[in-house]
Amino acid sequence: MKAVLLPGERRVDIVERDVPVPGEDEVLVKTRASAICRSDMGLYTGTSAIVGGEAAGKGLIVPGHEPAGMIADVGPAVEGMAIGDRVAAYLPIGCGRCEYCRAGYMMLCTTWRCLGFDVDGGDADYFVVPAANALPLPDEMSFVAGAVMTDMVGSQYHTQKVLGVRGGRTIAVFGLGPMGAAAVLVAKGFGADVIAVDILPERLELARRLGADTTVNPAETDPVAAVRDATGGRGADVAVDCTGAPPAQNAALDSAAKRGAVAFVGESRATQINPSDQIIRKLLTVVGGWYFPLYEWNEITRFVLSRRVPVEQLVTHTFPLDDAENAFAMFDRRETEKAVFVWPDGA
Numbered sequence: 001m002k003a004v005l006l007p008g009e010r011r012v013d014i015v016e017r018d019v020p021v022p023g024e025d026e027v028l029v030k031t032r033a034s035a036i037c038r039s040d041m042g043l044y045t046g047t048s049a050i051v052g053g054e055a056a057g058k059g060l061i062v063p064g065h066e067p068a069g070m071i072a073d074v075g076p077a078v079e080g081m082a083i084g085d086r087v088a089a090y091l092p093i094g095c096g097r098c099e100y101c102r103a104g105y106m107m108l109c110t111t112w113r114c115l116g117f118d119v120d121g122g123d124a125d126y127f128v129v130p131a132a133n134a135l136p137l138p139d140e141m142s143f144v145a146g147a148v149m150t151d152m153v154g155s156q157y158h159t160q161k162v163l164g165v166r167g168g169r170t171i172a173v174f175g176l177g178p179m180g181a182a183a184v185l186v187a188k189g190f191g192a193d194v195i196a197v198d199i200l201p202e203r204l205e206l207a208r209r210l211g212a213d214t215t216v217n218p219a220e221t222d223p224v225a226a227v228r229d230a231t232g233g234r235g236a237d238v239a240v241d242c243t244g245a246p247p248a249q250n251a252a253l254d255s256a257a258k259r260g261a262v263a264f265v266g267e268s269r270a271t272q273i274n275p276s277d278q279i280i281r282k283l284l285t286v287v288g289g290w291y292f293p294l295y296e297w298n299e300i301t302r303f304v305l306s307r308r309v310p311v312e313q314l315v316t317h318t319f320p321l322d323d324a325e326n327a328f329a330m331f332d333r334r335e336t337e338k339a340v341f342v343w344p345d346g347a
């Protein structure tokens, strides 16, 4: 089979590998779609600081932590799943026994490994995951939809649900890359009013097409004042930072209403805030948003189907795996938003 490897320094190798054999509790998935994510760029450049263990960024692991496909083989101990089942992959692989795994939060397991960073992922014709990580994909959903519904839509669904996003409430989304765009779609699915904030006009245009009610460009207007203006002076009930950039993180805190909530979703290592003015004296709730618990997957698919959330609109480019070098280069140069490798039907 063909597989992509990222040895660093923006090199992309397409190599020939044996089709992996599923272990006792694992399934082999024939990949049909695999999304590129901003977090892959650390592997691509070889400077990964956020995710991945020893092997990440050395070209030893097949990337691709947002894949979907069809089960092609099942391990001897797997029950209730069969060849031909359509699935998306749940990326954290946990021990299965600790309190976090049992609660469905496998990314909190002390020994968790990440698909596409610590273990071979979906940028290949086939990949293997534990059966527990193979999420059933409803027939009405395409593989491309399945690929963007985990890390992107799933993360936003969980975070916004926790923060009570719903009709009658206003959410401000900072940073309209793929994650912010997913935030807009999910918030509209919940029925909320959405204020989209980004410095790139084309991203604001995309946000409008996805349903954002108000767009704000901080290069032209003070975003905190703009959010206040759009909310009758109150501020947003919920603000979500998808940038990881200190100015936007601060603007998110400042644009949230008293007793409102802020989620930090964009990865970052250091920032400076003023807790007294920005959090304590506003009785703000501040949370981290990172993926979703395993048990929530079926609810997420029901939400997307019943609210007709057009998740495929997040995808601006698709590529065959053979075009991986071009795909990673374009994504790196931000010439694409969400980009997905797709395999032709029947291939």
Ligand SMILES: [Zn+2]
Pocket: 037, 038, 039, 065, 066, 151
């Ligand atoms: Zn991702």
Ligand SMILES: [Zn+2]
Pocket: 094, 095, 096, 097, 098, 099, 100, 101, 102, 109, 110, 111
């Ligand atoms: Zn565990």
